[in-house]
Amino acid sequence: MRKSVTILDIAKLAHASPATVSRVLSNSSYPVSAELKRKIKSAAKELNYTPNLLGRQLKTNNSMTIGIIVPSISNPFYSSIVLGVEEIARANGYQVLLCNSHQDVILEKQFLQTMLEKQVKGVIISSISAEKNLLRQFSDKGICVISIDQHREGEDIYQINYDYRKGGFMAASHLAECGHTKIAFVTAPLDRPSRIYMVQGFRDALRESRILFNDGYLLVSEIPKNTNYNSNIEFENGKTMARRLTELSDRPTAVVACNDLMALGFIYELNRLGVRVPDDVSVIGFDNIDFANISMPPLTTVDHPKYEMGKFSCGMLFQVLNGENVNISEIVLQPKLVIRNSVRVLANC
Amino acid sequence: MRKSVTILDIAKLAHASPATVSRVLSNSSYPVSAELKRKIKSAAKELNYTPNLLGRQLKTNNSMTIGIIVPSISNPFYSSIVLGVEEIARANGYQVLLCNSHQDVILEKQFLQTMLEKQVKGVIISSISAEKNLLRQFSDKGICVISIDQHREGEDIYQINYDYRKGGFMAASHLAECGHTKIAFVTAPLDRPSRIYMVQGFRDALRESRILFNDGYLLVSEIPKNTNYNSNIEFENGKTMARRLTELSDRPTAVVACNDLMALGFIYELNRLGVRVPDDVSVIGFDNIDFANISMPPLTTVDHPKYEMGKFSCGMLFQVLNGENVNISEIVLQPKLVIRNSVRVLANC
DNA sequence: CATTGCGTAGAAAACGATTTCTATCGTTGC
DNA sequence: GCAACGATAGAAATCGTTTTCTACGCAATG
Numbered sequence: 012m013r014k015s016v017t018i019l020d021i022a023k024l025a026h027a028s029p030a031t032v033s034r035v036l037s038n039s040s041y042p043v044s045a046e047l048k049r050k051i052k053s054a055a056k057e058l059n060y061t062p063n064l065l066g067r068q069l070k071t072n073n074s075m076t077i078g079i080i081v082p083s084i085s086n087p088f089y090s091s092i093v094l095g096v097e098e099i100a101r102a103n104g105y106q107v108l109l110c111n112s113h114q115d116v117i118l119e120k121q122f123l124q125t126m127l128e129k130q131v132k133g134v135i136i137s138s139i140s141a142e143k144n145l146l147r148q149f150s151d152k153g154i155c156v157i158s159i160d161q162h163r164e165g166e167d168i169y170q171i172n173y174d175y176r177k178g179g180f181m182a183a184s185h186l187a188e189c190g191h192t193k194i195a196f197v198t199a200p201l202d203r204p205s206r207i208y209m210v211q212g213f214r215d216a217l218r219e220s221r222i223l224f225n226d227g228y229l230l231v232s233e234i235p236k237n238t239n240y241n242s243n244i245e246f247e248n249g250k251t252m253a254r255r256l257t258e259l260s261d262r263p264t265a266v267v268a269c270n271d272l273m274a275l276g277f278i279y280e281l282n283r284l285g286v287r288v289p290d291d292v293s294v295i296g297f298d299n300i301d302f303a304n305i306s307m308p309p310l311t312t313v314d315h316p317k318y319e320m321g322k323f324s325c326g327m328l329f330q331v332l333n334g335e336n337v338n339i340s341e342i343v344l345q346p347k348l349v350i351r352n353s354v355r356v357l358a359n360c
Numbered sequence: 361m362r363k364s365v366t367i368l369d370i371a372k373l374a375h376a377s378p379a380t381v382s383r384v385l386s387n388s389s390y391p392v393s394a395e396l397k398r399k400i401k402s403a404a405k406e407l408n409y410t411p412n413l414l415g416r417q418l419k420t421n422n423s424m425t426i427g428i429i430v431p432s433i434s435n436p437f438y439s440s441i442v443l444g445v446e447e448i449a450r451a452n453g454y455q456v457l458l459c460n461s462h463q464d465v466i467l468e469k470q471f472l473q474t475m476l477e478k479q480v481k482g483v484i485i486s487s488i489s490a491e492k493n494l495l496r497q498f499s500d501k502g503i504c505v506i507s508i509d510q511h512r513e514g515e516d517i518y519q520i521n522y523d524y525r526k527g528g529f530m531a532a533s534h535l536a537e538c539g540h541t542k543i544a545f546v547t548a549p550l551d552r553p554s555r556i557y558m559v560q561g562f563r564d565a566l567r568e569s570r571i572l573f574n575d576g577y578l579l580v581s582e583i584p585k586n587t588n589y590n591s592n593i594e595f596e597n598g599k600t601m602a603r604r605l606t607e608l609s610d611r612p613t614a615v616v617a618c619n620d621l622m623a624l625g626f627i628y629e630l631n632r633l634g635v636r637v638p639d640d641v642s643v644i645g646f647d648n649i650d651f652a653n654i655s656m657p658p659l660t661t662v663d664h665p666k667y668e669m670g671k672f673s674c675g676m677l678f679q680v681l682n683g684e685n686v687n688i689s690e691i692v693l694q695p696k697l698v699i700r701n702s703v704r705v706l707a708n709c
Numbered sequence: 710c711a712t713t714g715c716g717t718a719g720a721a722a723a724c725g726a727t728t729t730c731t732a733t734c735g736t737t738g739c
Numbered sequence: 740g741c742a743a744c745g746a747t748a749g750a751a752a753t754c755g756t757t758t759t760c761t762a763c764g765c766a767a768t769g
Contacts, residue, residue, distance in 0.1 A: 015501065017725055028749040033727055041728090042746055061501075064477045065418040066725030070754050074414065085443060090433045091590055097460065098589050106474065109458050111446065125455065128413045152364065152410075240447050241440055241667040243650050275654050301592050305624050307656030318590040366755055377719040382757055390758090391716055415755030419724050 016058045025054040036062065068130070077133040077328060078108040078126040080119060085243055086272055087300040088317055089137070092159070095321020096135055103329050105132075113240055116140045127152065133328045135321075137161055139203065155331045157324045162204040169331065170341040171324045175205045178313045178346035179212025182267045182295045185311075185348055187220035190357030191265035191293060195228035197252040197277060198269035199245065202234075206269050209297070213267060228263055230255055232273075249276020256292070257284055265293040265354065271300045271312055278306055278353065289355035299349050309351035316344050365407045374403040385411065417479070426482040426677060427457040427475040429468060434460075434592055435621055436649040437666055438486070441508070444670020445484055452678050454481075462589055465489045476501065482677045484670075486510055488552065504680045506673045511553040518680065519690040520673045524554045527662045527695035528561025531616045531644045534660075534697055536569035539706030540614035540642060544577040546601040546626060547618035548594065551583075555618050558646070562616060577612055579604055581622075598625020605641070606633055613641060614703070620645035620652045620661055627655055627702065638704035648698050658700035665693050 018036070022029045027047055034041045035051045043051075068074045079096050081089040093109060100107045108131060110122035116139055123145050126134055133155040136146075143166055149156045150168070157169045186194050196213050198206050210229070217224050232248040249268065253276070256266065268274035274296030278288050288294055288308060296303055296312035303310040323342065330337050367385070371378045376396055383390045384400045392400075417423050428445050430438040442458060449456045457480060459471035468488055475483055476497065482504040485495075492515060498505045499517070506518045535543050543566065550556050559578070566573050581597040598617065602625070605611065617623035623645030627637050637643055637657060645652055645661035652659040672691065679686050 015725095018727095019725080029726080030728080030749060030751090031747090033725095034748095037727075039727085044747065047748085059497075061473075061476045063418070063479060063725050065414055065423065065479055066754090067727070068754095069412075069414040069418055069725080069756085070727045072754070083443070084433050084439045085436070087434070087436070090439055094432070094434060094460065094590050106457065106478070108455065111443065124410075127410045129455070130412060130414055148408075241443055246650060275651075279654050301595060302624075302651045302654070305628050305651070305656065306654045307658075309656075364755095367757095368755080378756085379719060379721090379758080380717090382755095383718095386757075388757085393717065396718085412755050415724090416757070417724095418726085419755080419757045421724070 015063070016060050017063070018060075020058055021051060021054045021060055024058065025050045027051055036060075037067070072130075074130040074132060075104060076106045076108055076129060076131050077135065077325070078110065078122075078129075078131045080110045080112055080122055080134070080136040080138070082114050082137065082139060083111045083240075083244075084109070085241065086245060086270075087302060088270065088272070088298045088315070091300070091317040092137070092321040095318040095323075096325040097321075099322050099325035099329065111240075112139055114139055114244070116142075120145060123148075127154075132332055133157070135159055135324050135328060138163075141203075155328055157328050157331075159320055159324045160205060162208070164204075168340075169327060169337070171320055171327065171344070172341060173205070173315055173320070173344045174346055175208035176212035176215070178297065178315075179209035179267070180216040181212075181346055181348050182297070182313050183213045183216035184220065185350075186265045186267070186293065186295065186354065187216065187222060189265075189293070189354055192222050193225075193228070193261065193263040193265070194222065195230055195256065195259075195263040195266045196269075197230040197232075197249070197256070197266055197273065199232050199248055199273065200234050201231060209267075209269055225261075227259065243272065243276075245270060245272035246276035246279075249273035249278075250280040253277045253280035253284065253286075257281075257286060263292070264357070265295075267295045267297075269297055271296040271298045271303045271310060274310055274312070274353075275302065275306050278308075278310070282307060289353050293354040295354060303349075304351070306353075308353050311351045311353045312349050314347040314349050320344060364412070365409050366412070367409075369407055370400060370403045370409055373407065374399045376400055385409075386416070421479075423479040423481060424453060425455045425457055425478060425480045426484065426674070427459065427471075427478075427480045429459045429461055429471055429483070429485040429487070431463050431486065431488060432460045432589075432593075433458070434590065435594060435619075436651060437619065437621070437647045437664070440649070440666040441486070441670040444667040444672075445674040446670075448671050448674035448678065460589075461488055463488055463593070465491075469494060472497075476503075481681055482506070484508060484673050484677060487512075490552075504677055506677050506680075508669055508673045509554060511557070513553075517689075518676060518686070520669055520676065520693070521690060522554070522664055522669070522693045523695055524557035525561035525564070527646065527664075528558035528616070529565040530561075530695055530697050531646070531662050532562045532565035533569065534699075535614045535616070535642065535644065535703065536565065536571060538614075538642070538703055540612075541571050542574075542577070542610065542612040542614070543571065544579055544605065544608075544612040544615045545618075546579040546581075546598070546605070546615055546622065548581050548597055548622065549583050550580060558616075558618060574610075576608065592621060592625075594619060594621035595625035595628075598622035598627075599629040602626045602629035602633065602635075606630075606635060611641075613706070614643070615641060616644045616646075618646055620647045620649045620659060623659055623661070623702075624651065624655050627657075627659070631656060638702050642703040644703060652698075653700070655702070657702050660700045660702045661698050663696040663698050669693060 022032045084090040112119040137160045159171045296310045299312045299314035371381045433439040461468040486509045508520045648661045648663035
């Protein structure tokens with residue numbers, strides 16, 4: 012491992028000054044004679060020069076990096092978002108620092124700190140935490156933050172959200188229209204806006220359909236212990252919830268799950284227990300991940316334009332970075348019901 | 361956006377020199393009096409100081425970053441690997457620069473270049489390309505490269521591989537044992553070692569079972585055009601292959617797919633076309649991703665310890681970085697058959 | 710008592726780049 | 740023919756750190 016070649020080595024070889032070398036190699040608009048330009052370029056190639064971005068970025072105060080924090084890319088919902096973000100970032104020549112918070116508030120906080128230290132120019136975050144001070148630090152330093160998917164109340168921050176209330180409403184309404192009246196809601200802990208809004212919309216729909224909601228039908232899973240970062244917590248939770256459902260005295264005929272992963276785990280376990288979907292229990296999921304298609308039966312779900320959310324948010328970020336006037340500070344994406352085969356239409360309809 | 365606070369501001373406030381401030385704030389072993397230490401720490405807190413890693417890393421020549429390149433995290437197989445890598449990296453205080461090559465050789469090359477420029481201390485790569493010069497650049501600069509999943513021939517490089525040959529062998533043998541003789545192999549282009557070895561093992565198994573392989577039964581999908589980075593290419597390919605299979609004159613009774621995603625797409629399309637699995641066609645996948653469980657029917661597949669591969673590779677990387685003597689340069693992980701319900705046992709068995 | 714060595718602190722150099730400032734041409738304008 | 744200007748190039752300052760070098764006082768050693 013020899014000492015790495017720097018701009019100075021090139022200067023020496025090409026009989027030029029480091030200043031000129033830098034100007035040539037970084038495509039500056041500063042005029043350099045064609046002859047010298049050529050010599051410098053060939054010297055750079057000869058020495059197999061690789062610019063040191065740490066040096067450049069320190070001087071220019073531009074890390075060309077944005078950060079993104081999501082719970083976990085093991086959920087295809089989030090990996091879609093990430094891919095959307097990456098695509099736009101790459102198109103703009105930026106790198107993405109990806110962090111999986113694993114639903115851990117402490118970890119999320121640490122990642123945010125690291126991003127500050129790494130001098131990211133912007134952050135896109137689907138936050139687990141409602142803490143306001145953390146994100147304020149970024150605005151204080153003039154770093155753009157875009158919150159996605161989880162509505163943040165009373166914060167002066169760019170947001171790209173999704174109408175979870177309406178989504179919950181659509182899911183429950185659909186079940187009601189199919190003749191169901193005993194409808195449960197299975198969900199991970201109601202620790203973030205998305206889930207809270209979903210339940211709200213769900214309840215609203217029942218009320219509107221004059222269905223009394225049995226509080227015992229709100230099945231909330233335990234707070235997960237993150238021992239294994241690979242295990243798909245949502246999927247496992249779905250399985251547990253299925254068992255809890257079958258133990259209910261007056262068993263519901265239909266269920267809305269807070270996301271597809273959970274719905275799939277739910278269906279999986281139901282199948283295993285010999286409870287038929289949709290004959291015995293109907294299930295609606297949320298997110299419309301690719302795999303919702305391939306379950307047994309194919310999952311009826313509420314679509315979420317996740318990939319677009321990733322692209323939007325990153326596009327918005329660059330608008331802000333480029334100083335363009337971004338006059339909308341919150342965008343709300345719309346849900347869409349995707350009907351497949353996991354919901355039974357009851358006879359009396 | 362005010363000027364950011366640096367070590368100099370702290371020095372001024374605490375009436376100390378920048379040198380001393382640095383020593384205190386970076387936990388150097390250099391002795392500093394307790395009193396001064398206290399003053400500096402309180403000054404840092406008062407000014408809400410955030411260290412600039414670009415400065416530090418430039419000086420220390422340690423980016424505390426490793427890179428990982430995989431085809432795409434939209435494939436749960438790769439997101440598992442990534443999560444394994446991240447876990448170990450984080451435990452060692454390192455960041456991970458994740459790049460999705462999207463099966464694009466050019467892109468992969470660009471990412472590698474960026475990693476060089478970003479001064480990563482190591483790279484973990486599941487490479488799409490057989491090009492040797494690229495990776496050699498890293499060894500030349502003393503950067504550790506660990507190749508995973510794709511065997512590299514005749515390169516002096518650390519490797520963590522998987523016995524794809526044996527995996528292919530096991531899949532085909534299982535089908536043969538279940539009485540199948542008309543067995544197809546559906547795969548994405550044979551452009552990398554994993555797939556080539558799988559086919560090899562597959563053929564070996566057939567030969568050993570005295571089954572003649574019909575070359576028309578080797579179904580290779582087109583090279584994908586990467587227009588949409590979100591679409592799950594493998595899954596789509598699986599669907600296409602299913603259609604091609606049904607058009608075959610002497611239709612096979614069983615199929616091995618080169619990965620679960622493809623198998624799932626394959627099954628999905630078969631279902632749609634009214635071809636029953638496993639009654640009409642048996643299917644075996646590869647990788648044993650979580651979702652292999654939830655297809656209709658649950659997928660019989662060959663397990664791949666992907667998460668462990670991620671952890672192993674990153675662990676090995678740090679061993680090398682720490683100068684520990686790593687005497688094994690290639691580790692080969694073993695396949696395991698996971699029997700579920702996508703394979704039919706024929707009557708004559 | 711002179712020498713060594715340790716504890717403590719700051720001055721200054723260094724990391725690898727960019728950018729401002731100076732300087733020297735040759736050319737143009739009047 | 741002289742001032743002004745544009746093109747070109749290098750010297751030197753700079754980004755925010757870390758680290759080496761210097762320095763000084765004080766205790767221990769012989």
